[in-house]
Amino acid sequence: MTHPLSRDIAQHLAARARWHPLEVAFWLAALGSLFLLPNQHLILTEIAILALFALSLDLILGYAGIISLGHAAFFGFGAYAAGLFAKHDLIAEPALAMLAAGALATGLGFATSFLVLRGSDLTRLMVTLGVALVLREAANKLDWLTGGADGLQGVVMAPLLGRFDFDIAGHVAYAYSLTVLAALFLLARRIVASPFGLSLRSIKDNPLRASAIGIPVNRRLIAVYTVAAGYAGIAGALLTQTTQFASLSVFDFERSADVLLVLIIGGVGYLYGGLIGAVLFKLGQDWLAHVTPQYWHFWIGLFLVVFVLVGRDRLTQWQSAARAFLLRAVRLQALRVRGEAGRS
Amino acid sequence: MPVVLETIDLEKNFDGTLATNHVSLAIEQGARCALIGPNGAGKTTLINLLTGVLQPTSGRILLDGRDITALRPHERVRLGLVRTFQINQLFAELTPVETIGLAVSERSGAGGDWWRLVGRKPSIVDEMAEILDRFHLTDVMHERTATLPYGKQRLLEIALAIACRPRVLLLDEPAAGVPEAERHDLLRIIAELPQDVTVLLIEHDMDIVFSFAKRISVLVNGALLAEGTPEEMSRDPRVRAAYLGEDADA
Numbered sequence: 333m334t335h336p337l338s339r340d341i342a343q344h345l346a347a348r349a350r351w352h353p354l355e356v357a358f359w360l361a362a363l364g365s366l367f368l369l370p371n372q373h374l375i376l377t378e379i380a381i382l383a384l385f386a387l388s389l390d391l392i393l394g395y396a397g398i399i400s401l402g403h404a405a406f407f408g409f410g411a412y413a414a415g416l417f418a419k420h421d422l423i424a425e426p427a428l429a430m431l432a433a434g435a436l437a438t439g440l441g442f443a444t445s446f447l448v449l450r451g452s453d454l455t456r457l458m459v460t461l462g463v464a465l466v467l468r469e470a471a472n473k474l475d476w477l478t479g480g481a482d483g484l485q486g487v488v489m490a491p492l493l494g495r496f497d498f499d500i501a502g503h504v505a506y507a508y509s510l511t512v513l514a515a516l517f518l519l520a521r522r523i524v525a526s527p528f529g530l531s532l533r534s535i536k537d538n539p540l541r542a543s544a545i546g547i548p549v550n551r552r553l554i555a556v557y558t559v560a561a562g563y564a565g566i567a568g569a570l571l572t573q574t575t576q577f578a579s580l581s582v583f584d585f586e587r588s589a590d591v592l593l594v595l596i597i598g599g600v601g602y603l604y605g606g607l608i609g610a611v612l613f614k615l616g617q618d619w620l621a622h623v624t625p626q627y628w629h630f631w632i633g634l635f636l637v638v639f640v641l642v643g644r645d646r647l648t649q650w651q652s653a654a655r656a657f658l659l660r661a662v663r664l665q666a667l668r669v670r671g672e673a674g675r676s
Numbered sequence: 677m678p679v680v681l682e683t684i685d686l687e688k689n690f691d692g693t694l695a696t697n698h699v700s701l702a703i704e705q706g707a708r709c710a711l712i713g714p715n716g717a718g719k720t721t722l723i724n725l726l727t728g729v730l731q732p733t734s735g736r737i738l739l740d741g742r743d744i745t746a747l748r749p750h751e752r753v754r755l756g757l758v759r760t761f762q763i764n765q766l767f768a769e770l771t772p773v774e775t776i777g778l779a780v781s782e783r784s785g786a787g788g789d790w791w792r793l794v795g796r797k798p799s800i801v802d803e804m805a806e807i808l809d810r811f812h813l814t815d816v817m818h819e820r821t822a823t824l825p826y827g828k829q830r831l832l833e834i835a836l837a838i839a840c841r842p843r844v845l846l847l848d849e850p851a852a853g854v855p856e857a858e859r860h861d862l863l864r865i866i867a868e869l870p871q872d873v874t875v876l877l878i879e880h881d882m883d884i885v886f887s888f889a890k891r892i893s894v895l896v897n898g899a900l901l902a903e904g905t906p907e908e909m910s911r912d913p914r915v916r917a918a919y920l921g922e923d924a925d926a
Contacts, residue, residue: 337805337814338798341773344818345795527781528790534767534778541765544727545779545840546753547787555788 349525358604359514366507373502379614380509381570386594386606387513387520388563393592394601395524396556397536398448401457401588402464403564405444408582410437410565412471415484415578424490426498430512430569437565438558445557449550461585468583483579487572498574505574512570513607516563520603523559532556593636677704679741680874681726681757681844686735688721688898695721696732697898703844703874710877710889714918718898719878720762723846727759728752739844754783756843760850762878764833768822772813772832775821776804779839803839810865811835827858834862844874851884863888886910894918 365376385407392398413433416422423429447459471478479485491497496504523529535542535549543549572578581587590613598609616635620628681703688696695718703709713719724730726737728749737745744752767775777794780803781787795801808814811831816824821832834850850866851859863884869875879885885892885906892909894901896918902909909915 335802335805335809337809338801341805341808341817342795342798342801344773345777345793345801349793522793523790525793526790527778527786527792527794528788530770530774530778530794531782531787534770534775537767537769538765540729541761541767541836543749544729544753544759544761544765545836546750546782547778548748548750552788555790 355604358607362510362514366510370501370503373506375614375618377502377506377509377574379610380506380513381567381574382591382594382614383607383610384509384513384516384570385564385567385591386598386610387517387603388560388567388606389591389595390600390603390606391520391523391560391563392557393595394603394605395529395532395536396553398553398557399453399456400448400460401585401592402460402462403560403591404583404585404587405460405464405467406437406441406561406564407568407571407587407591408464408467408471409440410434410568411572411578411582412478412484412568413437413565414569415487415572416477418487418489418573418576419484425494426489426492426508426573430566430573433569434562434566437568438562440565441558441561442554444561445554448557449553461588464583464585464588468580471580471583478578481580483577484572485577487576487578489573489576498576502574509570509574512566516566517603517607520563524603528552528555593632597639677706679703680705680707680739681876682738682741683726684736684738686722686725686737687733688718688725688730689733694898696725698735699895699898699900701893701900703876705874706872707874707891708877708889709875709891709893710879710885711893711895712879712882712885713895713901717895719895720848721898722895723759723848723878726846727757753840756841757846758837758840758842758844759846760833760837760848762848762852764829766821766829766832766836768820770821771819772808772817772821772824772828772835773804775832775836776807776813776839777801779836780804780807783840807835807839811838812861826853827855830854831858831862834865838869842873844876845869846876846878848878849880850877851879851881 365372369376385403388406389400389403392400410433413436414429417429417432418424418426423432444463447463448456451459472480475481489498492504492508498504524532531542531547531552534547535552539549568582571582594609594613595606596609597612598605598607616632617628620631624631679702681701683699683701686696686699687694699722711719711722721730725732728747732745736743739752739755739757744755744757747755770778774794777800780800781789781794784800786792786797786800808817811834813828813831813835816828821829824832830850830853834847837845847866851862854862866875867888877885877888889906891903892906893903894909894915901918902912902915904912
């Protein structure tokens with residue numbers, strides 16, 4: 333580095349990529365849940381899978397600005413692929429089957445990415461919705477392969493890595509799902525901090541200028557859509573593997589809408605939105621289902637309306653106010669501890 | 677000097693209106709030229725055709741003798757044909773450091789790199805620092821572009837094009853809306869561009885045009901009306917009638 337400012341710039345950029353204490357706390361909490369909440373592993377598995385699915389949507393929506401109402405297409409494709417691999421003993425080992433299902437969904441993502449390149453948000457909503465509908469109907473018709481409306485029966489999972497049997501309490505399932513989520517999160521975190529990730533944000537911001545500085549806009553959108561499809565496919569595969577069943581509901585419009593909702597609750601464009609949103613969504617769903625078993629959709633609908641009316645901006649303000657408050661509290665505590673240490 | 681950018685009989689027809697009417701231009705390497713013309717003369721349309729934002733109805737565009745008419749905008753940028761915009765086209769959510777880093781990474785071939793972090797290559801960081809410094813952006817370089825004052829945004833607009841290391845630079849009214857104090861800086865930076873960089877300036881402000889350009893092309897109703905040195909153009913009766921109007925008589 334020869335320019336006097338270079339050090340400053342490099343340090344600033346490096347600091348941005350460094351792990352924030354809140355991030356560390358988040359993952360410690362996730363790890364803690366594995367050991368401290370053994371009775372909750374079934375719902376925690378669902379949360380981890382939903383979080384991975386929402387992370388996938390965040391890659392295209394939060395970073396590249398591609399809105400989708402049919403992201404379940406890739407989720408469902410991965411779910412059926414993993415189910416068929418297990419049922420017909422094609423790839424018995426679950427982790428390998430999960431990767432293979434992800435690869436197939438990646439291929440589907442690449443093939444359909446060309447449909448979302450052009451057009452407005454409305455076009456993209458309709459095209460993505462259409463792709464998911466087509467796949468759902470195809471799975472319904474191909475009942476000799478998929479079991480049709482009855483779902484894919486007879487999925488029996490081999491032990492994970494040849495050693496760990498999936499147990500009824502979901503311990504193995506949760507450890508497995510959480511590990512996959514963490515690994516793919518790390519990869520996503522790396523991707524969005526790279527020049528490629530930066531170029532995605534620039535495309536979302538101003539595609540006209542992005543192409544005017546030499547960025548191949550379409551190629552970048554195809555790349556991120558393809559990667560996100562792989563993520564969604566892996567999430568679907570995890571669902572089939574941990575429940576040993578796949579039904580047409582994996583392609584449902586509701587699943588695509590829910591994951592969008594999850595991401596909106598958690599916030600787009602910072603990767604944790606999908607994770608936090610998944611926790612809030614599942615716990616809220618669980619809690620409301622206990623309180624008012626039949627009307628939980630009423631409450632989630634009401635929440636949605638209030639949420640949108642209050643506005644994302646104000647919520648972001650609340651979030652940053654809460655963060656500032658937490659940091660101040662931590663600092664005060666640290667000062668107090670130091671003061672007591674000084675006195676004694 | 678060899679011709680670096682050339683248009684041959686370029687035409688753009690918008691539903692019967694000829695926005696670009698059989699324009700044949702030839703610009704030599706290292707030239708400092710200006711394109712002038714009254715409002716609605718088709719200056720920006722011509723820029724959009726040159727950069728590939730619009731496709732011509734007929735005619736061809738050559739860069740170094742190579743036909744680039746069918747190339748997409750980003751492909752033309754990679755060949756060194758870069759533009760700035762009359763109305764700022766920036767990345768509102770990115771900081772100037774990120775914006776310039778993006779352009780430098782992209783130009784040096786690291787744009788598709790999805791594994792290495794931004795700012796890990798010393799040569800790229802050095803180049804970013806140099807450009808931010810040259811355009812007086814260092815004091816705001818870590819702030820969101822949307823929050824910058826207009827003058828700084830305008831500097832960033834030009835800096836972003838320079839970061840692409842253009843061989844031919846098309847400046848669409850670069851000084852538009854820039855306060856007097858900063859305008860001088862901006863024009864000095866443009867004047868100090870390396871001699872082998874070819875610059876085509878689209879400008880309304882005649883002071884800027886006459887202080888900068890060695891050659892002027894006058895566009896009226898989509899067609900080239902006249903071409904020549906600033907002196908010739910200011911004497912040319914057709915130009916005076918069509919464009920300079922009363923100002924020239926005064």
